[in-house]
Every structure is written in structure tokens, then in C-alpha cells.
Amino acid sequence: LAELLKVSRTTAINAYHQLERQKMVRTRIGSGTYIAELSSHSVPKADIPWHQLFSPHLQTPLSSIIKELVSTVVSSDSISLSAGMPDPALYPLDAFHDLFNLTIKNLDSTDFGHIPTEGYFPLRQELARYLNQKNIFSQPDDILVSTGSQQALYLLTKVLLAPGDYVIVESPTYLGAIQMFQSAGARILTLPAAGRFPLSLMEDYLIRYRPKLLYILPTFQNPNGRLIPLNERQEILSLASRHRLAIIEDDPYGELYYGEAPPPSLKALDHYGGVIYLSTFSKILFPGLRTGWIAAPAAVINRVALEKQYMDLHSNNISQWLLTNFLGHNLLESHLKLVRREYKKRRDSAARALRRHLETLISFSVPGGGFYLWCHLENRITSRQLLHEVTKENVSFVPGEAFYADPLGEKEFRLCFVTHREELLQEGVKRLAQALHALMKN
Ligand code: PMP
Numbered sequence: 536l537a538e539l540l541k542v543s544r545t546t547a548i549n550a551y552h553q554l555e556r557q558k559m560v561r562t563r564i565g566s567g568t569y570i571a572e573l574s575s576h577s578v579p580k581a582d583i584p585w586h587q588l589f590s591p592h593l594q595t596p597l598s599s600i601i602k603e604l605v606s607t608v609v610s611s612d613s614i615s616l617s618a619g620m621p622d623p624a625l626y627p628l629d630a631f632h633d634l635f636n637l638t639i640k641n642l643d644s645t646d647f648g649h650i651p652t653e654g655y656f657p658l659r660q661e662l663a664r665y666l667n668q669k670n671i672f673s674q675p676d677d678i679l680v681s682t683g684s685q686q687a688l689y690l691l692t693k694v695l696l697a698p699g700d701y702v703i704v705e706s707p708t709y710l711g712a713i714q715m716f717q718s719a720g721a722r723i724l725t726l727p728a729a730g731r732f733p734l735s736l737m738e739d740y741l742i743r744y745r746p747k748l749l750y751i752l753p754t755f756q757n758p759n760g761r762l763i764p765l766n767e768r769q770e771i772l773s774l775a776s777r778h779r780l781a782i783i784e785d786d787p788y789g790e791l792y793y794g795e796a797p798p799p800s801l802k803a804l805d806h807y808g809g810v811i812y813l814s815t816f817s818k819i820l821f822p823g824l825r826t827g828w829i830a831a832p833a834a835v836i837n838r839v840a841l842e843k844q845y846m847d848l849h850s851n852n853i854s855q856w857l858l859t860n861f862l863g864h865n866l867l868e869s870h871l872k873l874v875r876r877e878y879k880k881r882r883d884s885a886a887r888a889l890r891r892h893l894e895t896l897i898s899f900s901v902p903g904g905g906f907y908l909w910c911h912l913e914n915r916i917t918s919r920q921l922l923h924e925v926t927k928e929n930v931s932f933v934p935g936e937a938f939y940a941d942p943l944g945e946k947e948f949r950l951c952f953v954t955h956r957e958e959l960l961q962e963g964v965k966r967l968a969q970a971l972h973a974l975m976k977n
Pocket residue numbers: 619682683684685686709711752757785787814815816817822826827
């Protein structure tokens with residue numbers, strides 16, 4: 536520094552000392568001098584009563600459980616069986632690096648400007664081509680690209696639900712959807728998501744409450760892995776069509792099957808134009824792309840696009856270019872083959888470990904696909920007690936209550952079996968068993 540500023544060494548050292556006294560830099564012996572992080576002294580004290588300024592339409596308290604799940608830093612010793620995260624070691628990074636180099640070279644300045652709110656047109660073309668292979672016959676105009684399917688859920692909630700509206704959901708179901716509907720002031724009607732689909736209960740709800748929509752995950756449900764068979768899908772659609780009920784079908788896991796491919800989606804079977812289909816690249820590729828999509832009748836796409844325009848104009852271009860190329864080069868299928876093979880091994884390995892270590896203490900069924908094992912504690916311990924105990928061993932899972940709109944689920948919990956390789960997964964289950972055995976002794 537002295538040389539650079541053409542001052543004497545002593546002057547430079549004195550300057551550093553002064554900066555240190557003012558807490559603007561910090562010296563670490565043997566390492567160097569660094570600009571200090573802003574200390575709490577430099578943050579102005581809030582003299583504004585922020586809580587009183589928040590909109591009264593905002594329902595409180597809102598749970599921050601998803602925020603906590605996605606911001607948990609996975610340390611080398613911690614085994615996260617909680618967040619629904621694909622294994623980072625399986626991200627197709629080489630393909631994306633190559634595509635990135637290729638795409639960047641071909642881009643010009645207009646590509647860095649705005650694109651239509653509905654999404655980058657070539658991506659919507661690729662998505663239409665992909666959906667057509669799944670018997671979801673669509674044109675690019677029937678598709679809107681969203682910032683993850685979480686945003687799609689938000690936008691649909693915004694355009695469809697008013698406070699007091701009824702929504703039917705499965706019980707348990709995706710916690711992000713429960714929170715979204717609750718925050719819109721909707722009233723939630725629940726259908727048990729176990730065994731045969733409860734058609735007569737749904738009919739009862741339709742007649743008594745005239746709900747606005749059904750939110751459903753027919754394929755490898757989050758959290759319980761359930762798959763609704765073809766005949767029940769057809770029955771759901773014929774009941775819904777008789778009552779002109781709108782359906783949101785959320786399908787992030789349909790491609791992740793470990794045996795037979797699942798039956799066609801509700802959207803593929805839709806004969807009355809009532810199904811809004813959501814999916815995402817978060818589970819089949821990686822969540823940082825923040826790219827999902829809605830396939831729906833044009834009226835819905837147009838209304839959602841207006842709302843999205845207020846929110847973010849459009850989702851980010853880079854992810855959309857990359858995905859267009861990834862799909863255009865037919866790279867998805869080979870990646871899916873790889874992850875299906877690997878996740879099948881992990882599912883079986885986790886199930887084996889649970890049976891070996893926990894035998895009669897828990898029950899679960901092995902799903903045909905998806906990310907999760909949904910476990911039931913067959914003893915006096917609750918999943919929250921177990922979580923508390925096992926966290927000390929750096930293992931995490933999501934307690935069942937999070938997935939219910941009703942006060943249920945205290946004996947259940949969700950384990951995500953895809954994030955870690957087999958050895959770590961086995962170790963996680965072992966620590967879980969030790970924690971449960973320790974609790975049982977008390
Ligand atoms: N729906 C379901 C059922 C999910 O499991 C998730 C992710 N946990 C999402 C929507 C949101 O996914 P993303 O916003 O990452 O696309």
C-alpha cells in the first residue's frame with residue numbers, strides 16, 4: 536500500500552491502525568487486514584413501527600418453515616433428510632457448462648433485454664413439444680414460464696381465490712400450497728390422502744360448500760408418495776367436470792419413477808378444460824434454475840400473465856435460454872435415466888435401513904417414485920420430540936404437522952431420500968434409530 540500511494544511505510548501502518556481503531560478494518564495475524572463487516576453500530580435503529588405498517592390484509596402468523604428449509608446450510612457432517620433437494624452431485628453441470636459457453640457466444644444485446652411475460656418463446660415451444668409427448672396437447676400459447684412452480688402457485692392463488700373461498704386439498708399435502716391458500720384467506724377442505732380416493736366426500740364438499748378449486752398431486756405426492764391409479768383419476772375428472780370444478784394439478788415428481796411409468800396426468804385426461812397443470816425443473820434438474828411452468832387454457836394463461844407482469848415482468852432470461860438448449864439437444868431423457876436409476880437405489884437403501892434399525896417402531900410404505908418416505912411412529916414418541924433429539928446428531932427431517940391444514944400429523948414425518956449418497960443415507964437412518972431408542976428409554 537505504501538508503495539502504491541507513494542507514502543512511507545510508517546504512514547501506511549499508522550493509517551491501518553487508525554482504521555482499525557475506527558473498526559473499519561480488522562487484522563488477522565498471519566492472514567492480513569480485511570474490511571470489517573458492518574457492525575450493528577452502523578445500522579440505524581428502527582424508529583418506524585414497521586409491524587403497524589404491514590398491510591392488514593396480510594394474514595398472520597405465516598410459517599417460515601419453507602424459508603428455513605431452503606436456507607439450511609448443509610455442513611459436511613450434517614445429514615439433511617428434510618428439504619426436497621436433488622443431490623447436487625447429480626446436477627448435469629458439464630452439460631450446463633457447455634451449453635452456457637455455447638449460449639453466451641450466440642447471444643446478442645437484444646437477448647439481454649426484456650422478453651414476453653409468458654416466457655421465452657423458444658422455451659415455450661420446447662415445453663409444448665415435451666408436454667405433447669406426455670399427451671398434454673398444448674401450443675406455446677397455452678404455457679407460461681414461472682419463477683419456479685412456487686410462483687405459479689402464488690399467481691394462481693392471486694387470480695383465483697378471494698378471502699372466504701373454499702379450496703379442497705389432500706391431507707396431508709404440499710405445505711407451500713397450504714400456506715399460500717391460507718395467506719389468501721381461503722378456507723380449506725381436506726380429503727384424506729390414503730387408500731382409495733374419497734370421491735363421495737369430495738362430492739359432499741362440492742354440494743355443500745361450492746369450492747373454487749381442487750389442489751392435487753396425483754403422482755408421487757409430497758409428502759406421502761401416493762400415486763392415484765388411472766381409474767380413480769378418471770373418476771375424479773368426471774365428478775369435477777359435472778360440477779365445473781377447477782383443478783390445479785401439481786406435478787413436480789411425475790418423471791421420477793423407479794419402476795413402471797405413472798398413468799397419464801389429469802391434464803392429459805382432461806375432457807372439460809378444467810385442469811391447470813404445474814411442473815418445474817427444480818426436482819428433475821436443479822432448483823437454482825428457478826424455472827417452472829403452467830399449462831392451462833388460454834383464459835387462465837392470459838390472466839396469470841397480467842398478474843405476473845405486476846410482479847416481475849418476466850422470469851430471468853439466462854435460465855430460459857439454457858433450458859431451451861438443454862431440451863433442444865434432447866439432454867433431459869438421459870439425465871432422467873441417470874437420476875431414476877440412482878434415486879431408486881437410494882429409496883431401496885433408505886427403506887432397508889429403516890426396516891433394519893427401526894423394525895416395529897415405525898411404519899411406512901415404499902413409493903413408486905418421487906423424493907419422500909412418509910413414516911408413521913408406532914410408539915408414544917412424537918415426530919417433534921424425535922426431531923429435537925436427532926438434531927443433536929446433525930440429522931434433520933420434516934415433522935408431519937407441517938403438511939396438514941388440520942391439527943394432525945404429530946406421529947408422522949417426511950424423509951427425503953434423494954439428497955445424499957447411500958452411505959450417508961444409511962448413517963442418517965442409523966442416527967435416527969439411535970435417537971428414537973434413546974427417547975424410548977426415558
Ligand atoms: N409444488 C410441490 C409439490 C413441491 O414439492 C415444490 C418444491 N418443494 C414446489 C411446488 C415448488 O417448487 P419450485 O418453486 O422449486 O419449482
